[in-house]
Amino acid sequence: MKACILFLGCSAFVFVISGLLMGSGPLIVQPPVPGDDPTTVNWLHYGNDLANTRYQNVDQINPSNVANLKVAWVFHTKVLDEKAELETSPIAVNGKLYVTDGHDDVFALNAATGELKWSYKPLEMPGEMPSLDEIKVCCGRNNRGVVFVPGETPGTGEVILGRLDDVVVALDANTGTVLWRTAVADFHNRVAINMAPQYAKGLVIVSLSGGEYQVRGQVIALHSDSGTVAWRFFTTEETTWAGNSWKQGGAMAWQNPSIDEKMGLVFFGTGNPSPDINGHLRKGDNLYSASVVALDLATGKVRWHFQETHHDLWDYDSTMTTVLFSMPRPKDKDEIVPALGHCAKNGNYYILDRRNGAPVFPVTEVNVPTDPEWQHASPTQPVSSVEPLTPLHVVPGTIDMSKLPPGMKLVPQYTPPTDQTILIVPGDDGGCEGIAQGYSPRTKYVYYGTRYEPAAFKTFLNNQGPDSEGLFLGSKFNEFTPKEGVTNFGLYGATDTTTGKVVWKIKIAQPAKSGVLIAGDLVFFGEGNGKFHAVDAATGKMLFTFDGTSIKDGGGAQAAPVAYVVKGREYIVNGFGGNVPDRAGFPPNPVGDAIVAFKLP
Numbered sequence: 001m002k003a004c005i006l007f008l009g010c011s012a013f014v015f016v017i018s019g020l021l022m023g024s025g026p027l028i029v030q031p032p033v034p035g036d037d038p039t040t041v042n043w044l045h046y047g048n049d050l051a052n053t054r055y056q057n058v059d060q061i062n063p064s065n066v067a068n069l070k071v072a073w074v075f076h077t078k079v080l081d082e083k084a085e086l087e088t089s090p091i092a093v094n095g096k097l098y099v100t101d102g103h104d105d106v107f108a109l110n111a112a113t114g115e116l117k118w119s120y121k122p123l124e125m126p127g128e129m130p131s132l133d134e135i136k137v138c139c140g141r142n143n144r145g146v147v148f149v150p151g152e153t154p155g156t157g158e159v160i161l162g163r164l165d166d167v168v169v170a171l172d173a174n175t176g177t178v179l180w181r182t183a184v185a186d187f188h189n190r191v192a193i194n195m196a197p198q199y200a201k202g203l204v205i206v207s208l209s210g211g212e213y214q215v216r217g218q219v220i221a222l223h224s225d226s227g228t229v230a231w232r233f234f235t236t237e238e239t240t241w242a243g244n245s246w247k248q249g250g251a252m253a254w255q256n257p258s259i260d261e262k263m264g265l266v267f268f269g270t271g272n273p274s275p276d277i278n279g280h281l282r283k284g285d286n287l288y289s290a291s292v293v294a295l296d297l298a299t300g301k302v303r304w305h306f307q308e309t310h311h312d313l314w315d316y317d318s319t320m321t322t323v324l325f326s327m328p329r330p331k332d333k334d335e336i337v338p339a340l341g342h343c344a345k346n347g348n349y350y351i352l353d354r355r356n357g358a359p360v361f362p363v364t365e366v367n368v369p370t371d372p373e374w375q376h377a378s379p380t381q382p383v384s385s386v387e388p389l390t391p392l393h394v395v396p397g398t399i400d401m402s403k404l405p406p407g408m409k410l411v412p413q414y415t416p417p418t419d420q421t422i423l424i425v426p427g428d429d430g431g432c433e434g435i436a437q438g439y440s441p442r443t444k445y446v447y448y449g450t451r452y453e454p455a456a457f458k459t460f461l462n463n464q465g466p467d468s469e470g471l472f473l474g475s476k477f478n479e480f481t482p483k484e485g486v487t488n489f490g491l492y493g494a495t496d497t498t499t500g501k502v503v504w505k506i507k508i509a510q511p512a513k514s515g516v517l518i519a520g521d522l523v524f525f526g527e528g529n530g531k532f533h534a535v536d537a538a539t540g541k542m543l544f545t546f547d548g549t550s551i552k553d554g555g556g557a558q559a560a561p562v563a564y565v566v567k568g569r570e571y572i573v574n575g576f577g578g579n580v581p582d583r584a585g586f587p588p589n590p591v592g593d594a595i596v597a598f599k600l601p
Contacts, residue, residue, distance in 0.1 A: 086595075089561075105123075170224070209254035236287070251274075326338050530576060
């Protein structure tokens, strides 16, 4: 059943509003009020809802007319920085749009015209924020967005931002005035916030990035009215790490979490343990790295965890957003399971019961290589029976060993790195990166992008120090270009949550790093080269493509698009600014500063 249908060009406006999760409650029908403006449809969280579905149930733009989309307006952040990214996911609230950029600027725009209402630029405010040159960030200066917290009276609220210097800031949504600010960590310790905060039940949730610098991950809840810290969770569990290695074990949770308010649970994925590919000094499973973790929303205590890669030695982050939905149990269709879907950089897609973390589709612990002994590799790894969108083996015609460095050996996944250079699929940057997936209650499909990037790994016993860039990776891993012997690519696709099977997939020229948007019967996503696409959500048929480089200072389309409605007009908005790691490794990935809105003529 469609949860919210907008009929435009008629004498009446009818909205049918329901919960986005199957079985979440009865439909609420809201008839139009004579003389009222057409209904506005907001986008209040990074994933639109607390389930992180990135789904908006509007149909003005649909498969029959999406090819007619035109640029409605363009806003330029004026940040054209080779070290910065534009991965923002805008927030739409009652005709205003809130966007961020890689310098932690916040802009409030008229959502229908792109006109600037106010801006918050901390780097230009004396004493507000240190220079970015003082802040250590591994993989690009980035801010994925804000969250909106409604005020006690209509028309008021806060826009809350996490900054690269580990300061969380609440801004008045109408004026941009700073209401409170709280430093949750010390940026001198090489940790940063680049995630979009989450909000539920009076709490704002943020987390830290920086696992490449051998720090300890944290998830932090603050009271939204005051900015005081409510609880703090450390992502490394001491008993599953040798010695004191947990103190610098990484496991950073740097993407927006999902929340089930009824269960009182917050769900997030964690990154790799540190150092990335050298396990010599961190014997054990290294919980809660490379895992999905459920915390008690009120207290921050662990309720359950599911580790997707044990004692990770391949930089197999599990930082993609978690998404919540309900589904019939595969072997008992009468039982509806409250589920959670998640994909790791190991390429597996896991569907878990979000009450306890138990797999809904079977997961098998498969025997894997364990030599050399000093790596302390886990003897098994959890392989999901959900069909992977990610290629888990070499795709024919993609690797030319004659062009690769002499002596390199192609080995199976989960082979521990050693002093001989080995090539593995998926690589350290392959599989599902820390981007935003989505779910449609219409199709019951999850939608996400993945990356085919075979990578070379090499390390040795006592290689614990920083590399030339100051990163503690345990040695090195790298990808190759076609000229060097490897053809990389990306995939976007849909998986049926009721069967665990891939329904459709689209191969793109560059590894995937854009979040997705599901708007009615359409799915939107972008590429690093600036191409922005819309496809049929049911079939994957390509229906619309826009080249972001065709506009002034338009760059790579690796943001997270959104959809909203203002005064009866539906808009699709995406950022075109590119991504730092892909800028170097998978060109073209042009720098840009453009926030672009699309609408029908």
